[in-house]
Amino acid sequence: MEQQDTPIPQDTHRIIAERRAKLNAIREKGVAYPNDFYRQNLAAELVEKYENHDRDTLDLNPVIVKVAGRIMLKRTMGKITFANIQDMSGQIQIFVADNAPGKAEHEAFKHHDIGDIIGVDGVLFKTKTGELTVRARAVRLLAKSLRPLPDKFHGLTDQELRYRQRYVDLIVNEDTRLVFVQRSRIIQAIRNFLLARRFLEVETPMMQPIPGGAAARPFVTHHNALDMDLYLRVAPELYLKRLVVGGFEKVFEISCNFRNEGISTKHNPEFTMLEFYVAYVDYHYLLAAIPQMILEVAQTVVGTAKITYQGHEIDFDKPYARMTITEAIKQHHPGITDALLNDREALIARLKGLGIAYRPADGIGGLQLTLFENTTEDKLIQPTFILDYPAEVSPLARRSDKNPEIAERFELYIAGREIANGFSELNDPEDQAARFQQQVRQKEAGDAEAMHYDADYIRALEYGMPPASGAGIGIDRLVMLFTDSPSIRDVILFPLLRPE
Numbered sequence: 001m002e003q004q005d006t007p008i009p010q011d012t013h014r015i016i017a018e019r020r021a022k023l024n025a026i027r028e029k030g031v032a033y034p035n036d037f038y039r040q041n042l043a044a045e046l047v048e049k050y051e052n053h054d055r056d057t058l059d060l061n062p063v064i065v066k067v068a069g070r071i072m073l074k075r076t077m078g079k080i081t082f083a084n085i086q087d088m089s090g091q092i093q094i095f096v097a098d099n100a101p102g103k104a105e106h107e108a109f110k111h112h113d114i115g116d117i118i119g120v121d122g123v124l125f126k127t128k129t130g131e132l133t134v135r136a137r138a139v140r141l142l143a144k145s146l147r148p149l150p151d152k153f154h155g156l157t158d159q160e161l162r163y164r165q166r167y168v169d170l171i172v173n174e175d176t177r178l179v180f181v182q183r184s185r186i187i188q189a190i191r192n193f194l195l196a197r198r199f200l201e202v203e204t205p206m207m208q209p210i211p212g213g214a215a216a217r218p219f220v221t222h223h224n225a226l227d228m229d230l231y232l233r234v235a236p237e238l239y240l241k242r243l244v245v246g247g248f249e250k251v252f253e254i255s256c257n258f259r260n261e262g263i264s265t266k267h268n269p270e271f272t273m274l275e276f277y278v279a280y281v282d283y284h285y286l287l288a289a290i291p292q293m294i295l296e297v298a299q300t301v302v303g304t305a306k307i308t309y310q311g312h313e314i315d316f317d318k319p320y321a322r323m324t325i326t327e328a329i330k331q332h333h334p335g336i337t338d339a340l341l342n343d344r345e346a347l348i349a350r351l352k353g354l355g356i357a358y359r360p361a362d363g364i365g366g367l368q369l370t371l372f373e374n375t376t377e378d379k380l381i382q383p384t385f386i387l388d389y390p391a392e393v394s395p396l397a398r399r400s401d402k403n404p405e406i407a408e409r410f411e412l413y414i415a416g417r418e419i420a421n422g423f424s425e426l427n428d429p430e431d432q433a434a435r436f437q438q439q440v441r442q443k444e445a446g447d448a449e450a451m452h453y454d455a456d457y458i459r460a461l462e463y464g465m466p467p468a469s470g471a472g473i474g475i476d477r478l479v480m481l482f483t484d485s486p487s488i489r490d491v492i493l494f495p496l497l498r499p500e
Contacts, residue, residue: 015148019113023144037119037142040066044089046124047132055126065134067092068119068142070171072149076110082133083109085118086171093133094120101138108139115145115171163495179483182301183491186479187254189300190274193293199250199276204239206232206256212457213237213396215449216259219269232258235472237396238457240277241425245465252276254475265487266417268476269496277425277470282398283408286422286471287385290412291320294383294478301482309415309481312381320383320412325372328386332379341368361445365390365405380413389423395435395451397423415481422471429461 026032046065050058069085069092079098084091096109112118119142122134150156150172162169162176169176191201209228211218213235221230236253243251254274261267278285295316298305305317323331326341340346347367351358356374358367369390380386387410391399394407409423426432436458442450479491489495 012148016146019144019146022111022113023146026141026144033143034140035142037068037140038066039068039087039119042089043067043069043085043087043092046092047090050124051132053126058125063124064122065124066119066121067094067134069117070145071112071114071116071118074112074114079106081106081109085120093127093131094122094136094139095125095127095133096136096139101136105139108141112141113145113148115147115149116141117143117145160497163489164497164500166493179479179485179491180493182483183475183479185301186297186482187475189297190293190473190475191254192300193296194252194276197250199252200248202240202243202248202251202253204233204236204243204253204255206258208233208239210452210454210456212451212454213239214257214259215393215395215451217261217448219258219260234259235273236275237470237472238454240275241465241468241470242457242460244277244279244425244468245460245463249279249466249468250277263496265489266477268488268492271488271492272475274473274475275470277468279466279468281469282424282467283410283422283469286469287322287410290420290422290471290473291316291383293473297478298482307482307484309484310486312415314382314414314481316383318382320385322385322387324388325368325386325390328380328384329368329372329376332376341371347371359447361442361447363390363392365392369393377413377418378416381415384413385410386413394423395439396426396432398426398428399431417477418474419477419481420471420473422469425465425468425470427461427465427467429458432461433458 023032046067050063067085067087069087071083072086072091073084075082081096083094083096085094096106098106119140120134120136121138122136125133125135127133150168156162156165156169156172162173166176170180195201207221207223207230209230211231211234213233214237216234218231218234221232222228223230233255235257236255240251240253252274253276254272256270257273258270259267261269263269295305298307298316306313306315308314326338329336329341330338336350340350342364344364344367347364348358351367351371351374354375356370358370362370372386388400388406389397389409389411391397391405391407394409397407397409400406400408407423409421411418412420412422426435433453436451436453439451440453443452476488476491479485480488483491485491
């Protein structure tokens, strides 16, 4: 007989109909979805504590347990059935037989399906092969699974389906569960790093009357009772700096931001950022603090300073490279000269020759940045700080005292993508007002990402903001690094997708 390479598709409609019939039979006998079973033990904790106990020890010192989880595997052999159940911690094997919990209960258990959620009272023992197992004394069906899980050998392999039905992805793919466990641990490690340094965690508005803090196209909504348009925040920056004005001199927020932009492996319209601000320091403080933070996260979460991302080894315990935009361009494109980079018409010609879109109103600094972002940033694999951005593209950053065309600003690149953005904060209200006015002119000229004029923020600065620095770090991109995930959708539980 010829071997069949492709599995026969499950007759999903037939299976669902059969399971609904089982559910109806259960309803006729009583409560179909009981909620009075209280689990007392997790699978992984039992395995960790009793895995090294031998059979005789467990027989002589019975360990009574109460576990619950989803049936992931079931093997019936006449008067006995083995099954694996999965809870939040992992899996454990259970044993059901005619003699315990009884023939009737065993017969009912035989008709339970893969995916059903059950509760089990029992006692631990070791099988002849040495596997820790729960010998059931009572089994209860807690939730009937009406839809079949994907085939155990082929899993849920359609990538978009995994994003769309993340609940199924989490059930059947252990790697997916581990990514999001790591995500939680990464965020906790960042939070601990900042709290240990006396930062205060706060929450600022997600709906704002004026979108600010980043150059981005916002989402617009409407508040009916106040009859006013509101914007989902593109960044919490201006509110966090209002708090610095108010005396919260070390403050941070881990927040969801929303930008009405395209979707790619690096961009999702809803994403998570860390932003933190510190009074009485300049951006050199951030250049030291951010590598320290990332190193501590690496050591806490993965246990080492070295990771491998998409085939590249990255060592967070080494000093980060530092260079300017023009230095980075010249390093990776030796044919580009200082003369070209400082000639506006030559820059425009180079961008046109490469088919790169640019803003016609941009000065030399903006054109240099466009060339860098489209030709060079993806080549910065090892951690690299790009320093001293043009002031014209940094409307919230303090100008350098040595060169007013340059802002005291940096971006951090790792694995070819931006991870962090930081700068010495602009606390001169008159300079900030002028920068806002320039942004308004750009918006009127058709730049949908230009900022609005925020009069209340100017008023806050007029009360006096101490010299400060602040940074934003992309949490999703950081998680991508630490979990070796190629797409931002892999590290967001429910990424935005087109309707089915």
